[in-house]
Every structure is written in C-alpha cells, then in structure tokens.
Amino acid sequence: MSGIYIHIPFCKTKCSYCDFYSAVSAQYISALVDTIGRELKLRENYLPDKKIGTIYFGGGTPSLLEKKYFEQIFDTIYGLYQVDENAEITFEANPDDLTPAYLEGLRSLPFNRVSIGIQSFDDADLQRLNRRHTGAEALQAVKNAQQAGFDNISIDLIYGLPYQALQAWEKQLDTALGMGVQHISAYGLTYEEGTPIWKRRESREIQTVDDDTMTDMYRLLLDKTGKAGFKQYEISNFALQGCRSRHNSSYWKQIPYIGLGPSAHSFDGTSRQWNVNSIKEYISEISENRIPAEREELSLSEQYNDFVMVSLRTTDGLNVCELEARFGADFKRFCLQNIKTFIEAEKADYSDNVIRLNTDGFLVSDMIIAELMKV
Amino acid sequence: MKNIRNFCIIAHIDHGKSTLADRLLEYTKTLAEKDIQAQVLDNMDLERERGITIKSHAIQMNYNLHGEEYTLNLIDTPGHVDFSYEVSRSIAACEGALLIIDATQGIQAQTISNLYMAIEHDLEIIPVMNKMDMDNAMPEEVEDQIIDLLGCKPADIIRASGKTGMGVEEILHAIVERIPAPKGDPDAPLQCLIFDSVFNPFRGIIAYFKIVNGTMCKGDLVKFIATGKEYDADELGILKLDMVPKQCLSAGNVGYIISGIKTSKEVKVGDTITHVKRPATEAIDGFEEVKPMVFAGVYPIDTEDFEDLRAAIEKLQLNDASLTFEPESSVALGFGFRCGFLGMLHMEIVQERLDREFDMNVITTVPNVSYKVYTKKDELLEVHNPSGLPDIMAIDRIEEPYIRASIITKTDYIGQIMTLCLGKRGELIKQEYISGNRMELIFDMPLGEIVFDFYDKLKSISKGYASFDYHMNGYRPSKLIKLDILLNAEPVDALSSLIHVDNAVSLGRRMCEKLKELIPRQQFDIAIQAAIGAKIIARETIKAVRKDVTAKCYGGDISRKRKLLEKQKKGKKRMKQIGSVEVPQKAFLAVLKLD
Ligand SMILES: Nc1nc2c(ncn2[C@@H]2O[C@H](COP(=O)(O)OP(=O)(O)OP(=O)(O)O)[C@@H](O)[C@H]2O)c(=O)[nH]1
Ligand SMILES: C[S@@+](CC[C@H](N)C(=O)[O-])C[C@H]1O[C@@H](n2cnc3c(N)ncnc32)[C@H](O)[C@@H]1O
Ligand code: SF4
Ligand SMILES: [Mg+2]
Numbered sequence: 001m002s003g004i005y006i007h008i009p010f011c012k013t014k015c016s017y018c019d020f021y022s023a024v025s026a027q028y029i030s031a032l033v034d035t036i037g038r039e040l041k042l043r044e045n046y047l048p049d050k051k052i053g054t055i056y057f058g059g060g061t062p063s064l065l066e067k068k069y070f071e072q073i074f075d076t077i078y079g080l081y082q083v084d085e086n087a088e089i090t091f092e093a094n095p096d097d098l099t100p101a102y103l104e105g106l107r108s109l110p111f112n113r114v115s116i117g118i119q120s121f122d123d124a125d126l127q128r129l130n131r132r133h134t135g136a137e138a139l140q141a142v143k144n145a146q147q148a149g150f151d152n153i154s155i156d157l158i159y160g161l162p163y164q165a166l167q168a169w170e171k172q173l174d175t176a177l178g179m180g181v182q183h184i185s186a187y188g189l190t191y192e193e194g195t196p197i198w199k200r201r202e203s204r205e206i207q208t209v210d211d212d213t214m215t216d217m218y219r220l221l222l223d224k225t226g227k228a229g230f231k232q233y234e235i236s237n238f239a240l241q242g243c244r245s246r247h248n249s250s251y252w253k254q255i256p257y258i259g260l261g262p263s264a265h266s267f268d269g270t271s272r273q274w275n276v277n278s279i280k281e282y283i284s285e286i287s288e289n290r291i292p293a294e295r296e297e298l299s300l301s302e303q304y305n306d307f308v309m310v311s312l313r314t315t316d317g318l319n320v321c322e323l324e325a326r327f328g329a330d331f332k333r334f335c336l337q338n339i340k341t342f343i344e345a346e347k348a349d350y351s352d353n354v355i356r357l358n359t360d361g362f363l364v365s366d367m368i369i370a371e372l373m374k375v
Numbered sequence: 376m377k378n379i380r381n382f383c384i385i386a387h388i389d390h391g392k393s394t395l396a397d398r399l400l401e402y403t404k405t406l407a408e409k410d411i412q413a414q415v416l417d418n419m420d421l422e423r424e425r426g427i428t429i430k431s432h433a434i435q436m437n438y439n440l441h442g443e444e445y446t447l448n449l450i451d452t453p454g455h456v457d458f459s460y461e462v463s464r465s466i467a468a469c470e471g472a473l474l475i476i477d478a479t480q481g482i483q484a485q486t487i488s489n490l491y492m493a494i495e496h497d498l499e500i501i502p503v504m505n506k507m508d509m510d511n512a513m514p515e516e517v518e519d520q521i522i523d524l525l526g527c528k529p530a531d532i533i534r535a536s537g538k539t540g541m542g543v544e545e546i547l548h549a550i551v552e553r554i555p556a557p558k559g560d561p562d563a564p565l566q567c568l569i570f571d572s573v574f575n576p577f578r579g580i581i582a583y584f585k586i587v588n589g590t591m592c593k594g595d596l597v598k599f600i601a602t603g604k605e606y607d608a609d610e611l612g613i614l615k616l617d618m619v620p621k622q623c624l625s626a627g628n629v630g631y632i633i634s635g636i637k638t639s640k641e642v643k644v645g646d647t648i649t650h651v652k653r654p655a656t657e658a659i660d661g662f663e664e665v666k667p668m669v670f671a672g673v674y675p676i677d678t679e680d681f682e683d684l685r686a687a688i689e690k691l692q693l694n695d696a697s698l699t700f701e702p703e704s705s706v707a708l709g710f711g712f713r714c715g716f717l718g719m720l721h722m723e724i725v726q727e728r729l730d731r732e733f734d735m736n737v738i739t740t741v742p743n744v745s746y747k748v749y750t751k752k753d754e755l756l757e758v759h760n761p762s763g764l765p766d767i768m769a770i771d772r773i774e775e776p777y778i779r780a781s782i783i784t785k786t787d788y789i790g791q792i793m794t795l796c797l798g799k800r801g802e803l804i805k806q807e808y809i810s811g812n813r814m815e816l817i818f819d820m821p822l823g824e825i826v827f828d829f830y831d832k833l834k835s836i837s838k839g840y841a842s843f844d845y846h847m848n849g850y851r852p853s854k855l856i857k858l859d860i861l862l863n864a865e866p867v868d869a870l871s872s873l874i875h876v877d878n879a880v881s882l883g884r885r886m887c888e889k890l891k892e893l894i895p896r897q898q899f900d901i902a903i904q905a906a907i908g909a910k911i912i913a914r915e916t917i918k919a920v921r922k923d924v925t926a927k928c929y930g931g932d933i934s935r936k937r938k939l940l941e942k943q944k945k946g947k948k949r950m951k952q953i954g955s956v957e958v959p960q961k962a963f964l965a966v967l968k969l970d
C-alpha cells in the first residue's frame with residue numbers, strides 16, 4: 001500500500017521560523033484545487049499499485065480550505081485509487097482555524113486524524129514566532145477537535161525557542177501532556193537559512209539557547225513523555241500505543257508515496273522527485289499536461305544512504321538483514337564496520353540484527369548517519 | 376652578428392615587465408593580431424591566474440631601424456624572490472638589461488638585487504620608468520632615486536607605460552643603440568651556454584642556449600661538457616611565440632635545441648654545449664646550482680596513492696629542476712616525500728600544480744629549513760626534517776642557515792619593521808637613506824624565521840610599501856630544540872618542528888590554539904598538547920560534539936538532508952585519520968598561519 005501527500009501552499013501569515021513553501025495570498029485556492037485534481041489524473045500511474053494506506057494534507061495550512069475543496073479532492077482520489085477502509089487520513093491544522101463550526105463541517109469527510117500546530121502555549125513565544133493564535137486558543141482548538149469526535153489528535157511543539165529556559169519548556173510539556181492527545185511531535189527549533197528568525201539570530205537580536213540546554217530539553221522531553229505513557233518512535237515523535245503516524249512512518253520505511261501540489265515530493269522506491277516551488281508555474285504547466293518536477297534517480301549507494309538515514313532516525317532501527325537483502329553483503333559489512341565506534345561509545349546498540357541509536361546517539365544522529373554513508 | 380641584441384627585462388615584482396614585453400612584441404609585430412593577450416609570455420595556467428611570472432621566457436623580435444634589420448632576443452624574467460635564480464640565468468645570456476622601475480613605487484628591494492646581478496655580468500643597463508600613465512606616478516622623485524642608484528643622467532631614463540605604449544619606440548632605439556652586439560667568433564670551436572630547459576610532453580627536453588662562439592647546425596653531433604653526454608642535434612631554431620626551426624645558428628644568437636633528451640636531470644642548466652669533432656677546450660662559467668631553501672613532507676591523503684604521487688612529482692620535476700624530493704615516512708601520515716622548495720611561493724605552487732594537473736590531493740607538513748647537526752663524534756648531518764634529528768645526547772651543536780636581508784621602506788615604518796626583525800632574531804647590520812624619506816635596512820636573520828610568514832607581516836605593517844630581498848649568508852650555531860605536538864597523547868610526527876629555544880613556549884601555545892580552531896569537534900574530547908621532550912608546555916581541549924541532529928525529516932526533507940550529510944562525509948574523507956582523531960589538511964600547515 002502506498003501514500004498520498006497533498007500540499008496546500010497557503011498561509012494567512014508567515015511564521016518567523018518556517019521555510020515551507022506557501023503563499024500568503026488566497027487568490028489561487030480554487031484554481032489550485034482544480035489543478036491538484038488534474039495532477040492526480042495525469043500521474044495516475046505513478047505509484048506501483050492502486051492501494052492507498054494513508055492520505056495526508058500538509059502545508060502550508062490545509063485548515064484554510066473550505067469543505068467543498070476537500071470534497072472535490074477526495075472525489076478524485078476515490079475515483080482513481082482503492083483507499084483502504086482502515087486508511088489513516090490526516091490534515092494539518094492551525095489552531096485559529098479549528099472552530100466548532102468548521103470541525104463540525106468536516107465530520108462527513110473521511111478524516112480520522114488531525115495534526116495541530118501549536119508550537120508553544122506561551123503568548124510571548126507565539127508572538128515572537130509570528131503565530132496567529134494565543135496559548136489559550138491553542139488549548140481551545142484541541143478541545144474543539146475532541147468535542148467534534150476526533151480521537152486521534154497530534155500536536156506539534158517546538159523547543160529551544162529564543163529565550164526559552166529549561167523550566168519554561170517543562171511547563172509546556174506539562175500542559176501538552178495534560179490535554180489528552182494521542183500523539184506529540186516535538187522539534188528542536190531549526191534556524192532555517194533566510195527565515196526572519198534566522199536573520200535575527202545572525203544580527204544577534206535574539207538570545208538563542210545553547211547546545212547543552214537543548215540537550216537537557218531533549219532529555220526532559222523523553223523523560224516526561226515516557227512517564228505519561230507515550231512511546232518514542234522517531235527522533236521527534238511520540239505516540240500512545242497504536243497511535244503512531246502511519247503516514248509519516250511510511251517516509252521512514254521507504255514506502256512509495258505520491259506528492260501533489262507545488263513543492264510536494266514523491267518517492268517511487270528508487271527515485272525521488274519534487275514539484276516546482278511556484279503556484280503559478282504549477283498551475284500553468286499542469287494545464288498544459290506537463291508535470292513541473294525535478295527528478296533524481298538514486299544510485300545504489302544513494303539508496304543505501306537514504307535507507308540508513310531514515311531507518312536510524314526511528315526506534316525500530318536499521319535491520320541489517322533487510323540491508324543485506326536490498327544492497328548486498330558489501331554494504332552490510334561497510335555499515336557494521338562504521339557503526340562500531342559508536343557502539344563502543346555507547347551511542348548505538350546492535351542486537352537481533354538491528355542497529356538502534358539510543359538517546360545519546362539520537363543527539364548526534366547526523367554525525368553518525370554521515371559516518372555510515374557511502375560517498 | 377653586429378645586428379643582434381640580447382637583453383632581458385628585470386625588475387621588482389609587479390613593476391610591469393611582462394606587460395611592457397607585450398608592447399614590445401606588439402610594436403615589432405612579433406605577435407599576430409589574434410595572439411595578443413595581456414602578459415602573453417606568461418603562458419602557464421598558474422602564471423596567468425596569479426598574474427605573476429614564474430619562469431623566464433625568451434622570444435625573438437625583428438626590428439628595422441634606419442633601414443637596418445636587427446634581431447632582438449628578449450628574455451622576460453620573474454620578479455618574485457623565490458625565482459631570482461631564473462633572473463641570474465637569463466642575465467648570463469644577455470649583453471643588456473631593461474631595468475623597469477614602477478613610477479608609483481620607486482626603487483624596491485628586488486630592483487636593487489637584480490640590478491647588482493646585471494652589473495656583475497657587465498650588462499648595459501637601460502633604466503625605464505614604467506606606469507607613467509598612472510595618476511599616482513611620481514616621476515621626479517623616482518627619477519632622483521634612479522640617478523642616485525645608477526649614477527646615470529636624467530636623459531638616460533626612459534619614461535614609459537606598458538598600458539598606453541608610451542616610450543616603446545624609444546626603448547627599442549635604446550636597445551639597438553646602447554646595448555652592444557654580442558662578441559664571439561662564429562668560426563671558433565662551438566661554445567653554447569644552456570640557460571634554461573623546459574619539458575615538452577611530445578618533444579622531450581628542450582634546452583635554451585646562447586651561442587657564445589662557433590656555429591651549430593641541424594644534425595651536428597654535440598656534447599654537453601658537464602654531463603659528458605653526446606647527442607645529435609635533431610632540431611634547432613629560434614624562439615618566437617612558437618619555436619621556429621633553423622638549419623644553423625651562430626655566435627651571438629639565442630635559440631633552442633631538441634636532441635632526444637627525456638629527463639630534466641640529463642640537462643644541467645649552466646652547462647656548455649660543444650661539438651664532438653672539434654670541441655672547445657673550455658666550458659663557459661656556469662651557474663651555481665640552485666639549492667632548495669625550505670623542506671616539507673608531501674603525503675598523499677590516501678596512502679594508496681603513494682606511487683601516483685611519485686609519478687606526479689617526477690613529472691613536475693621535468694619542468695622544474697629546482698624541486699627536489701626523496702622518499703620519507705611518517706608514523707602519522709604513512710609514506711610520502713621530503714620535498715625541497717625555493718621558498719613558500721614555490722611550495723604553494725607545487726602543491727597547487729599537483730592538485731590541478733595530477734588530481735593529487737596532498738598534505739604538506741610543517742616546512743623547515745635545512746640544519747647542520749654536528750655530533751659528538753664530529754660527524755656532520757644535514758637535517759631536513761625534525762624526525763631526522765639525532766638523539767639530544769649525541770648532538771654536539773646545531774647550526775642554522777642565515778640570510779642577509781635587504782628591506783627598503785619609507786621611514787614611517789622603520790620602528791615597526793625593526794621590532795619585527797628583532798623579534799625574528801635579526802641583527803641589524805646597516806641602515807641608510809637611499810633618498811628623501813626612504814631607507815634601506817640590512818639585517819642578518821635566520822632563514823628559518825623568515826620562510827613562513829615574515830613577508831606577509833612585513834607587507835601588512837608597512838601597508839604594502841616595504842620590499843624585501845635576501846640571499847644566503849652562511850650558517851651559525853643556534854640553540855634549536857624539537858617541539859612535538861600530541862593529539863590525545865599520541866605524538867604526531869608530521870606536526871613536529873625545529874625551533875629556537877626562546878620561541879618554543881610561545882609557538883607551542885599558539886599551535887595548540889590554532890589546531891583547536893582547525894580540527895572540527897568529534898565524538899570524543901580531543902586533547903592537544905605541545906611538548907619538548909617529555910615536558911608538556913601547552914594544552915588545549917576540543918570538546919566532543921554534544922548535539923548534531925536534524926529535528927524534522929519528512930518526505931520533502933529527505934533528499935536535501937541526504938545530500939547534506941553525503942557532503943559532510945566527503946569532507947571527512949579528505950581528512951587524515953591520526954589515531955582516533957580526524958585532522959583536516961589545513962591543520963598541518965597551521966604553523967604558517969599563527970599570528
Ligand atoms: N596602469 C598601468 N598598469 C600596468 C602597467 N604595466 C603593468 N601594469 C599592471 O601591473 C600589474 C603587474 O604587471 P606585470 O606585467 O604582470 O608585472 P611583472 O613585473 O611582469 O610581474 P612579475 O613577473 O610577477 O614580477 C598588472 O596588473 C598590469 O596590468 C602600466 O604601465 N600602467
Ligand atoms: C509543515 S509545518 C505546518 C503546520 C501548520 N501549518 C502549522 O503551522 O500549524 C509542520 C510543523 O513543522 C514544525 N516546524 C516548521 N518549521 C520548523 C523549524 N524551523 N524548526 C522546528 N520545527 C519546525 C512546526 O512544529 C510545524 O507545526
Ligand atoms: S508554520 Fe505553518 S502556518 Fe506557519 S508559515 Fe509554516 S506552514 Fe504556514
Ligand atoms: Mg611578469
């Protein structure tokens with residue numbers, strides 16, 4: 001079974017840390033939804049089979065879409081694919097959009113999961129991040145979703161925000177864990193080049209959090225979520241039993257997915273491709289029946305690097321038998337040879353043919369993954 | 376023969392020799408329109424890119440004056456002090472020299488040293504004040520300096536510009552009228568002085584010569600007196616922009632010979648060519664062999680590339696006889712070569728050519744000069760390498776090479792320059808005004824103190840105005856010790872250096888600091904220590920990486936992230952693993968970049 005990702009590239013305002021592709025003008029929403037339908041048809045045969053296990057509306061801000069647009073897209077998807085009856089169907093939402101009325105409207109649609117971008121419950125943080133909601137509104141949004149019948153709710157948090165102290169982060173976690181959600185994604189703030197917050201760091205206008213505190217925050221996150229019954233399954237993802245995000249997991253298991261809409265990425269097992277970062281170009285190209293995408297065919301080494309990277313980020317780890325079956329004995333030897341020093345340094349474990357990073361390992365996972373890569 | 380003029384162009388670096396040569400070639404129509412480009416004689420890629428001359432270049436021009444045809448042989452020379460031996464060879468093939476002086480800069484150190492070389496060989500000097508087109512030219516002041524230096528008349532100095540072509544005709548007149556025609560007897564036994572040789576991948580070694588006496592023809596059986604080897608003169612001719620073959624050449628002429636020689640070692644620059652049948656009884660006075668001044672280990676990053684590196688260095692040597700090498704090995708770096716260079720620029724150029732022309736990625740170790748070590752048994756050892764130093768107990772004394780340096784500067788900077796030179800263990804020998812507010816300072820200094828960064832420092836404290844020239848000036852006893860660097864308690868031989876005892880502690884400290892900057896953080900703490908014998912004199916620690924993690928990695932992030940990490944790994948592969956520590960190439964030259 002494969003996955004479908006749909007990128008909704010609109011946001012009412014831009015958050016200061018975000019480098020996802022989205023436009024602030026809502027001018028092209030209707031044309032874009034039409035075009036996504038056309039792309040779905042044009043690329044009907046992209047995936048190896050027609051069975052779909054997960055659908056994910058990401059952004060940008062999918063919760064800006066009126067119900068009719070979702071209906072239009074679902075109609076096309078269900079017309080082209082066999083969507084599994086237990087399929088996980090998620091949309092990303094911003095708290096300010098999740099009114100009882102809006103949620104009520106969505107009930108007749110096939111959604112069974114919502115991922116709410118909260119980032120922080122602290123109003124000073126939220127202002128600095130140029131978010132559109134307050135902490136109280138975030139709490140209310142989750143309640144609204146619960147009342148509307150969503151029983152698989154995920155929230156996004158960011159830690160290591162400017163000026164944030166360890167205690168402040170602890171407070172955030174306590175609030176988050178007291179809300180009755182099933183899933184938490186918690187990301188260390190990344191200063192993406194070119195974003196407003198990155199510029200403020202470059203000009204030293206804000207006070208950043210040092211590496212040691214970031215590390216402490218991460219350990220606290222693991223500790224608190226663990227005690228609250230959440231299990232970590234990826235570097236930044238935590239879920240109650242049975243509530244892992246199946247869609248996101250498929251990225252880490254190298255399950256094929258098709259990405260539709262501007263800037264969306266697709267993966268068919270051996271090649272990756274991505275649509276242009278431009279709503280206008282996307283619409284005009286697709287209207288001429290051309291897919292405006294760049295494509296990258298992965299060499300065997302690159303497929304191996306891809307595999308190492310995504311599997312080591314998960315708690316399921318890297319299965320060496322699978323590695324050998326896919327890439328051969330040489331790659332297996334290479335991988336085991338290079339992980340050795342990290343096992344000795346107690347940053348990774350190797351048992352039952354699986355390599356897993358522990359918390360110390362996750363904290364330096366980029367270094368470890370780079371070391372295992374074949375170039 | 377009376378219509379031949381042989382001359383070279385000499386000057387301080389960047390005073391415009393090659394540019395003025397362009398104008399002469401253009402004026403005499405030696406270059407076709409299509410061949411014209413700036414500094415056309417600088418034909419090596421590196422010369423063109425850096426805008427400097429590295430090798431001398433000879434070229435022949437024809438010039439008609441008052442109805443007479445003249446043959447003018449021009450040799451453009453390099454200005455950088457590392458290549459001053461090129462100048463001395465060129466001078467030996469000439470009867471006259473254009474001494475170029477930049478009108479915006481005036482007399483500089485190499486102006487003087489090159490002038491003295493030319494005077495020693497009785498060359499007729501034609502002073503040319505260049506760059507007259509520039510707004511900041513100071514013709515009156517520079518004219519005074521030239522008159523002071525040469526004792527000539529103002530009228531003898533030609534004002535010119537390599538940019539506008541001003542003065543070119545006057546220069547050509549002066550060459551014909553002031554420089555004597557070569558002497559020599561075309562019918563005497565053959566004597567040709569070899570003043571240069573180049574390697575051509577298709578033709579083998581091509582030797583450049585000046586015929587002092589006699590006549591040489593194609594097919595003649597000739598002998599190289601110093602090496603004793605005999606060859607057929609397969610081809611000989613004159614040097615235009617390309618080589619132009621001729622049947623015969625006779626006394627006074629400059630030309631080239633191709634005789635099936637394969638390696639540069641077979642040709643000694645300074646040797647004399649004569650006929651086998653009717654040999655000259657005497658060789659012409661040759662040149663002193665060029666001796667390398669600076670030695671450094673050159674190692675392949677990948678130990679498997681050792682043989683490829685040897686092949687590459689051998690090829691470079693074909694064209695660059697001043698480069699020496701012998702195999703050596705290092706605990707830290709494996710097998711490599713100890714190479715001898717004329718100076719730091721030469722070393723940089725060799726390293727760059729290895730990378731560019733042979734795709735050889737190398738590590739160059741801390742350079743040092745060559746020391747004379749006398750043992751208690753009164754043996755003399757030439758030590759080029761810190762690890763070649765015998766046990767301290769066996770050493771009676773060590774002598775290090777000294778230079779005599781000439782520094783020319785505005786008086787404004789005298790104080791700082793004195794401080795710099797004295798800090799480098801210099802001894803002031805003489806100081807005198809050369810004109811108005813300019814002085815020449817003469818220092819005796821250890822060569823080891825100036826090879827690394829002296830020149831850069833001098834330039835920076837004098838805002839680029841001071842110039843510097845030096846020649847070797849014997850050996851003197853010195854208190855030298857070996858400074859070792861340890862990474863995680865393991866000595867890294869490639870980072871050891873020989874240093875004067877007074878400077879050891881400060882150098883050790885600065886090296887540790889610099890290495891801390893250059894070695895990236897790794898998964899363990901890294902201890903960097905400097906030691907003399909068993910005594911640790913400085914220490915720094917590089918803390919282990921605590922955090923290196925990407926927070927988000929979903930569908931759209933994967934390709935970008937993978938490429939980023941692949942790039943990181945590639946970078947690491949270019950580093951050298953020493954024990955458990957990965958050390959980047961540039962760390963081995965850390966000692967050169969200390970402030
Ligand atoms: N304005 C002006 N610039 C000149 C003149 N002659 C040379 N230059 C510039 O000065 C720089 C050095 O010129 P070169 O001809 O390479 O000097 P060089 O003496 O051959 O240098 P080396 O061979 O490295 O010692 C170049 O940037 C030239 O363009 C001139 O008469 N006028
Ligand atoms: C694709 S965004 C869109 C979600 C939705 N538009 C919202 O803002 O609520 C998904 C999540 O990525 C996280 N994120 C985006 N940029 C980030 C950054 N620079 N550093 C850390 N996390 C980031 C945020 O937690 C965000 O909620
Ligand atoms: S974080 Fe979400 S709302 Fe903010 S700019 Fe990014 S995609 Fe838009
Ligand atoms: Mg030049």
